[in-house]
Amino acid sequence: MKAFDYLQQVIADRTTDETRRVALKSFATALDWTPHSELRERYQTATAISHLVVEHGIENAAALTFLAPGERASELSASQIEKLLEISYNNLIDWHIFISNNDVRIVNNLSFPDVDNLYSIREENISDVLSVTGFNEISRNEKIKKYDRRCDEVVINVIARWKKIISSEIPNIDNKSLSSIFNAMIFVRACEDQKRQDFLDEERVLLAELSNSDESKISEILRAVLRKFEIMPDDLNFIDWEDVNKFDILDKYTVENLFIDFYRPRSVSYNFNFALMSKHALSRIYEKYISLLYYTENEKDSQISFLPTLPSVAQPEKSGSVFTPQYIASFFSRYLRDNTPPRRFRQLKVIDPACGSGIFLRTVLEHQASPLDFRVDRTSIDAAFANIYGIDRDPNACSATRLSLALLHLVITDEIPSRPLQISNTDALDAFLNREVGVNSFDAVIANPPYIKLDHLNEADRDKISNVLGDLKEQRVDSYLAFVAMAMHIARPGGFVCLVLPQAFLSSRNASKVRSWISKEFTVRLCADLSSLDVFSGVGAYTLLLILEKVGPRQSQVRATIAKIADYVGPALQACLDGRAVDTPYYSVFDVEQDYFDKVNWVLLSPEENRLDRLLNSHKTLSVYMSVKQGFVTGADKVFIRSKKDIPLKERAVWLDYLKDREISRYELPKNVNSVVFFPFQNGKPLEEKELKELYPKSYEYLLSHKGILEKRGAVSRHANPWWRPVRPRGPDVMCRPKIVCPHLMLVPRFGIDRRGSFAVSHTPMVLGRDADDDNHVLLNYFAAVLNSSVARWYLNTHAPRYSKGYVRIEVASLKAMPVPNPKNVPISTLKTISDKIDDQNCNEKERQIELDEIISDLFGLDIELKRYLNVGD
Ligand SMILES: C[S@@+](CC[C@H](N)C(=O)[O-])C[C@H]1O[C@@H](n2cnc3c(N)ncnc32)[C@H](O)[C@@H]1O
Known part of the structure; x- marks a missing residue:
């Protein structure tokens, strides 16, 4: 059968529920969509017969509404459409497709009525309009002006707004109590929306209760409404009623407005439906919600997520949000589903030892209890919930997880869970050390572990981390490594470990013993490097997804999937799930043998890149021919770096021109700069304080006026540095020599040549001759050409540490280790061509780069394929 036939079956009057469900799935699949979930059929029964959420890849989604027999998409009124759009809106899906058996309307709910396209459909053209490809064409062509904001943003704004209002009405109210009132509001509203789908006619139960009763205490109204739905408020262990009672002093008018905002804030086009949200979208809202409410002042600085702060959360005050x-x-849930026999998957024993608001646990449960899977029944749902474990040391995170899971249970079974959920508010590392969480116990461990810098950890936490790591400890360790080790311990043999980690895990020294343990006793199933992704703008974009199976690599012989993703994360992760090798300019997915991970550092290279890497490694490193040093470090740039115009002419000798990173470009440097850095040397020798005071009194006076700040530097308080000196100024023998300089963070190579040695650079590496004889013009030009080449760009991108937004951080060690062609083997004529090209002021910059790139890649010995791979000549 074809899509068109399935459609007739879905829409026909006489079709049974069971047949319709199968036809819905087949309809979606025939058009290349992945059916995700069917929604309650009772939503808008007069016009619609069924609703289905479909996806393609990981990110694309649309809500489909199948109209009742006799209805036409073209005839739906604006108000009927608006009502139905609540479905997609509350599921955080922008696109909604209304389908009758002879026409289709494709609407974007954030831009309705502007984006509202009508098509008639027949057997021959149905896939032009409704297949993934057809839909992508239509949706991509739309220039979308958004009238509404997404539902999650609106809910978060409502909560942020009410947090402010309530805090001004009830001074000193704490975050925990605020979270309790919002949890209670969300829960009651979700129950109401859930019941409304079944039988409730009343529009706004909370408001009706408030206006009909003499009572205006918010806790009483909420309890009364729950009782109306036959839910006993005191049975709910995820709502702290003592906290909720604290809000009883709010007056009736305030309570009424709060309730209104939880139905539909004035500026928004759609009603909230918390039951719909609960099923698919609330986990996303919780992630932001938790960051809005739960982070205390201390934690927000010290705790960094590997994942970004969402711009929309920026307004709730720099919460250091974890999302x-x-x-x-x-992705993790599907990976588990696709790699576990179905029966076993439905009962998987899963733990997240740093569960936050429970997004991982919830998503696994959503997949385990999928209503589209006919084998799912009440027993399997109960078994799934009984096998889910979460730990978080933040009590508020635990209550959000409990609420989130309880709501999910409610919307799938119509009941709140009869047994308490196993979410425990404790320190996971303690629980592991005390054996409350046992080794070899879980089918799957999933976590985005907390990344707290060692310096921010207290003694007790440091000890705990050391104890959990035991022999795996190496150098200074960050908190996340203890979670990695714990996860590996508590997974059962044959079980999975799914982690979100910093990209540094692949190569950092402090993780080397953990990597070595993995290579011996685990099978790496997947390693996806997302560190170049733009979506991770903001803090801490170092993301790596790692999936391990606790089976020795030699026994399993499963190849590992490697993904390097710079864009199109959805299709890329989908390719990982499908086990498809793909190579595009935006992402590549490929397989490697397990011995790939026997190496000390895990550099993720495709077969093509491996060939390139081997070829490059046949050359000696830059450190053999040149010296690589780090720029100056002052410890107080605000004091030591000044505007040039503020320095008296007579004292210019102790101030050196300072070249900012952004002033450095390929080959060229500016003639003049505006800033200078304090440079305490005279005739090549360091100055003493007494000399400075006598010879450069104004500079001394200036430094003295900042003595307080300068003394606070670590090296000064340890008596390792005098108060008036930069910590590592670098002497003239380094700083004042001709050298190659570069910015510390780079997207593409920008190595400039400081021919006269007149600039100082900060932190970033500098390349200079091993001795003064090597300061010659041609040699510096040659190495600048090598460093600015596509080969160097590739090498640094793959081997140097990553910073956010695809930036690479250039460190002395990575430059020293970079392979370079031996200049002694380069014909003099070629050296001259390179040098002349660089010196030629009239040369077109792009042409110069293409020509030099070609020469350098030949010197490296690249063949045509490798050149094409690196886009040499483009
Ligand atoms: C990076 S967040 C991850 C939250 C959520 N799983 C996610 O992926 O978005 C880390 C969580 O770990 C919790 N946490 C930090 N240290 C912990 C510890 N020692 N034991 C248990 N939880 C901890 C924090 O409270 C926070 O909720």
């Missing part, structure tokens, strides 16, 4: 995008949670 795992839904697609990562979905």
Whole structure:
């Protein structure tokens, strides 16, 4: 049968529920969509017969509404459409497709009525309009002006607004109590929306209760409404009623407005439906919600997520928010589903030892209890919930997880869970050390572990981390490594470990013993490097997804999937799930043998890149021919770096021109700069304080006026540095020599030549001759050409540490280790051509780069394929 036939079956009056469900799935699949979930059929029964959420890849989604027999998409009124759009809106899906058996309307709910396209459909053209490809064409062509904001943003704004209002009405109210009132509001509203789908006619139960009763205490109204739904408020262990009672002093008018905002804030086009949200979208809202409410002042500085702060959360005051995008949670859950026999998957024993608001646990449960899977029944749902474990040391995170899971249970079974959920508010590392969480116990461990810098950890936490790591400890360790080790311990043999980690895990020294343990006793199933992704703008974009199976690599012989993703994360992760090798300019997915991970550092290279890497490694490193040093470090740039115009002419000798990173470009440097850095040397020798005071009194006076700040530097308080000196100024023998300089962070190579040695650079590496004889013009030009080449760009991109937004951080060690062609083997004529090209002021910059790139890649010995791979000549 074809899509068109399935459609007739879905829409026909006489079709049974069971047949319709199968036809819905087949309809979606025939058009290349992945059916995700069917929604309650009772939503808008007069016009619609069924609703289905479909996806393609990890990110694309649309809500489909199948109209009742006799209805036409073209005839739906604006108000009927608006009502139905609540479905997609509350599921955080922008696109909604209305389908009758002879026409289709494709609407974007954030831009309705502007984006509202009508098509008639027949057997021959149905896939032009409704297949993934057809839909992508239509949706991509739309220039979308958004009238509404997404539902999650609106809910978060409502909560942020009310947090402010309530805090001004009830001074000193704490975050925990605020979270309790919002949890209670969300829960009651979700129950109401759930019941409304079944039988409730009343529009706004909370408001009706408030206006009909003499009572205006918010806790009483909430309890009364729950009782109306036959839910006993005191049975709910995820709502702290003592906290909720604290809000009883709010007056009736305030309570009424709060309730209104939880139905539909004035500026928004759609009603909230918390039952719909609960099923698919609330986990996303919780991630932001938790960051809005739960972070205390201390934690927000010290705790960094590997994942970004969402711009929309920026307004709730720099909360250092922790947010795992839904697609990562979905990816892990699907990976587990696709790699576990179905029966076993439905009862998987899963733990997240740093569960936050429970996004991972919830997503696994959503997949385990999928209503589209006919084998799912009440027993399997109960078994799934009984096998889910979460730990978080933040009590508020635990209550959000409990609420989130309880709501999910409610919307799938119509009941709240009869047994308490196993979410425990404790320190996971303690629980592991005390054996409350046993080794070899879980089918799957999933986590985005907390990344707290060692310096921010207290003694007790440091000890705990050391104890959990035991022999795996190496150098200074960050908190996340203890979670990696714990996860590996508590997974059962044959079980999975799914982690979100910093990209540094692949190569950092402090993780080397953990990597070595993995290579011996685990099978790496997947390693996806997302560190170049733009979506991770903001803090801490160092993301790596790692999936391990606790089976020795030699026994399993399963190849590992490696993904390097710079864009199109959805299709890329989908390719990982499908086990498809792909190579595009935006991402590549490929397989490697397990011995790939026997290496000390895990550099993720495709077969083509491996060939390139081997070829490059046949050359000696830059450190053999040149010296690589780090720029100056002052410890107080605000004091030591000044505007040039503020320095008296007579004292210019102790101030050196300072070249900012952004002033450095390929080959060229500016003639003049505006800043200078304090440079305490005279005739090549360091100055003493007494000399400075006598010879450069104004500079001394200036430094003296900042003595307080300068003394606070670590090296000064340890008596390792005098108060008036930069910590590592670098002498004239380094700083004042001709050298190659570069910015510390780079997207593409920008190595400039400081021919006269007149600039100082900060932190970033500098390349200079091993001795003064090597300061010659041609040699510096040659190495600048090598460093600015596509080969160097590739090498640094793959081997140097990553910073956010695809930036690479250039460190002395990575430059020293970079392979370079031996200049002694380069014909003099070629050296001259390179040098002349660089010196030629009239040369077109692009042409110069293409020509030099070609020469350098030949010197490296690249063949045509490798040149094409690196886009040499483009
Ligand atoms: C990076 S967040 C991850 C939250 C959520 N799983 C996610 O992926 O978005 C880390 C969580 O770990 C919790 N946490 C930090 N240290 C912990 C510890 N020692 N034991 C248990 N939880 C901890 C924090 O409270 C926070 O909720």
